[in-house]
Amino acid sequence: MPRRRTVVAAAAAVATAVTVPGGVASAAETDGGVRAGGAAEGTGVVTRVGGGLIRGERAGGLSVFRGVPYAAPPVGELRFRSPRPVTPWHGVRDATRFAPVSYQSYLPGSSEDSLYANVWTPDTGGARPVVVYIHGGGWFLGAGSEPDYDGARPAAHGDMVVVTFNYRLGSLGWGLHEDLLDERTGGYSNWGLQDQVALLHWVRRNAAAFGGDPDNITLAGTSAGGSSTWQLGLLPELRGIVRRIVPISVKHVWEPASSMSREDSHRVFELVARKLGTTVRGLRSVPADRLKDTWEKIFSGSPVDREISTWREYQGPVVDDRWMLGHDFELPTPELPTLSIYGRTEGTFFTTGPGYPFPGPHPTDDASLRTAIRAVLHKGAVHVADTEVDAAISAYRRAAAIDGLPQDPVSIWGAIWGDSLFRYQITRLAERQATERPDVPSYLVEFAHPVAPPLTGTPHEATSKFLFGTYGSAVNAPNYGDGPLERLVSDTFIDLVSSFAHGRAPSSPNAPTVPVFSPDRPSTLILGGERVAEVGERSARRQLAHWDTAGWVPVPKPASPTAPRS
Structure with missing residues (x-):
């Protein structure tokens, strides 16, 4: 060098x-x-x-x-x-x-x-x-x-x-x-x-x-x-x-799923320092591998058995009033033109791949499904009641029956995982942004291009393969395809983002006019599949409605007049 x-x-x-x-x-x-x-x-x-x-x-x-x-x-x-x-x-x-x-x-x-x-x-x-x-x-x-x-x-x-x-x-x-x-x-x-x-x-x-x-x-x-x-x-x-x-595919930050309190953050650093025989200040000089290994052991295994109860699924930013002003559901939405995108079945990434599929046994009956859903709910709550598990399963099975979707245990498990930790807050915050900032254009895209069998759905992170045009790499092609349709979907995706970056409304020769998103009318661009792109309704609206009253994931709040502005 x-x-x-x-x-x-x-x-x-x-x-x-x-x-x-x-x-x-x-x-x-x-x-x-x-x-x-x-x-x-x-x-x-x-x-x-x-x-x-x-x-x-x-x-x-x-x-x-x-x-x-x-x-x-x-x-x-x-x-x-x-x-x-x-x-x-x-x-x-x-x-x-x-x-x-x-x-x-x-x-x-x-x-x-x-x-x-x-x-x-x-x-x-x-x-x-x-x-x-x-x-x-x-x-x-x-x-x-x-x-x-x-x-x-x-x-x-x-x-x-x-x-x-x-x-x-x-x-x-x-x-x-x-x-x-x-x-x-x-x-x-x-x-x-x-x-x-x-x-x-x-x-x-x-x-x-x-x-x-x-x-x-x-x-x-x-x-x-x-x-x-x-x-x-x-x-x-x-x-x-x-x-x-x-x-x-935003993982919006909230405590305890992916953020922690100041008090718990203090405890974590002090616990790591104690295990390494130093002070918090001394952590600057300990070998990096020992610091990482000690830290990861604290957050390994089921969140139910850990010494620290927050940061249960991910170790994301902590509210510090400087770099992280608050949790997303509490703050005003960004006062910026926004193109929000999510995958139709975010949870299949975690349950059936391609990514790093769940290492344990998949649920096969009602009993194992209840165990699997309890584990999902423990990713975002310290205490999970039997009634919460049963309510989530019942709501998703009813909605699947109405929508003509699969009701097998793995499908219900993946849908609850993806919706509760990802899609629920993505869509609710998009709704709030459209209502809260009608003078700032915001758009919503549901990415729905399916992976190849035997995999199912449109998993979390499928978007990146098409936004970057890397769907056809040697690693990705067996799961995502590498044909004319995939090329067309990828080009359309890039068109949408590049036109937006050029300061225009998202557009593509392969897509209809993308309307500004409104929760009150069909205004979501559905991207992927044989039709490539069409404007319609978001999927799984019945399923997402369960989380409005479940009391498990925070419901985005209307911005208060005194809340920090972007």
């Missing part, structure tokens, strides 16, 4: 670039600021960002930059601190390979030194819309460099700059404790969200270096990334930077 200087970067990006045949260019070769438009395939492309010159590659009609640092490595004394600016470097830094993924137990080669971005652009000249995508993974796994999120297809087909990136995960990314105070910034919580904010500021400063418009940034994300998309849309600090949002 090129030698780094020791001063803090001060200059914003300069949008100058040069094509370099073959290898790395020297600093002298790039001083002329030659524009990279029309670069030949297989050449290097050099541009200047805040830290210095970087060299990407020209391939497939695009300029691609991988592993570009957007913040200093959060290692050593910078662990559990706010992200710092990049240290500038001499010469030209190679940006043709992905950086390590953020520290985790799932993807190989992970590292604490992981705050890097990846950029796909048709041309480093121009001023295209920029789409920043936040990967999902339950706040503890995943990376912007995963093959599913290859930005080439949306950048080329949608004529936009696509950015993916890594942020801190798991024990290094989430929680809150005042003993971890960063004296420089006053921050002591939610370091993963802080990384995402830093990335957006970096994109704003450097968009022009990649042929992007710094005043036209759209933020998108799936699952935990969709949650961040929604929350960042509420931050006053980002007003004027994020122009619109595309939250996909």
Whole structure:
């Protein structure tokens, strides 16, 4: 890696670039600021960002930059601190390979030194819309460099700059404790969200270096990334930077399912420190593997048997009144144009794949179904009564009978899982946004393209394969297909997002006019299947109505006049 200087970067990006045949260019070769438009395939492309010159590659009609640092490595004394600016470097830094993924137990080669971005652009000249995508993974796994999120297809087909990136995960990314105070910034919580904010500021400063418009940034994300998309849309600090949002299959944060109280967060950090024979402040210097392993043991197994009762299913952000202003159901909806998207059967990802199918036995009769539903409800509540289990099963079976849907135990189990933890709040918050902010356009898409048998439905995260056009990869094609219909659905999906990013209503030559969403009329775009795209009613409305009165998942509240505004 090129030698780094020791001063803090001060200059914003300069949008100058040069094509370099073959290898790395020297600093002298790039001083002329030659524009990279029309670069030949297989050449290097050099541009200047805040830290210095970087060299990407020209391939497939695009300029691609991988592993570009957007913040200093959060290692050593910078662990559990706010992200710092990049240290500038001499010469030209190679940006043709992905950086390590953020520290985790799932993807190989992970590292604490992981705050890097990846950029796909048709041309480093121009001023295209920029789409920043936040990967999902339950706040503890995943990376912007995963093959599913290859930005080439949306950048080329949608004529936009696509950015993916890594942020801190798991024990290094989430929680809150005042003993971890960063004296420089006053921050002591939610370091993963802080990384995402830093990335957006970096994109704003450097968009022009990649042929992007710094005043036209759209933020998108799936699952935990969709949650961040929604929350960042509420931050006053980002007003004027994020122009619109595309939250996909959002896991909206609420306690105890995916958030925790300040008191429990204190207990977690103090418990981890005690187990490691140190103080909370001392956690900055313990080996990363010991910290991660100790943390994960606390949250392993059934939530019923853990020492901490919150963060039952996911370890997401904690309300800290700075980076996380409140739980989504309590706050006003973002005052931004919004294109909300969800999968028709979110829960099949967790029960029948493709993803990482449930490892235990599937329910086969009433008794095992009751056990499975109790386990789902324990993901969001400390105490679950028999009456709650029976009420959920009865409501879903009645609705399935009316709608002509399967009533077998696995189908009921998957529907309750996906609706209770994902789709219920997605649709209710979309309804509230449409009512609360009639002057701000919002749109709703139900992604309904089915996976291949023997798998069923449209699972959680199926969306990313079609938004990025990676449905036909060797890994994905057996489950998602790789034919003309899949190509058409993917192109339509990219059209919808790119037209929205260009500042228009979502549109595609393959889709009818997409109306602004209203809960009072059929106004949801149904995307996928043989019909490709049509406007209609959301599915499973009877099933979702159960959660309005179940008292299990929080019902989004109307915004109060004194609530924080976005």
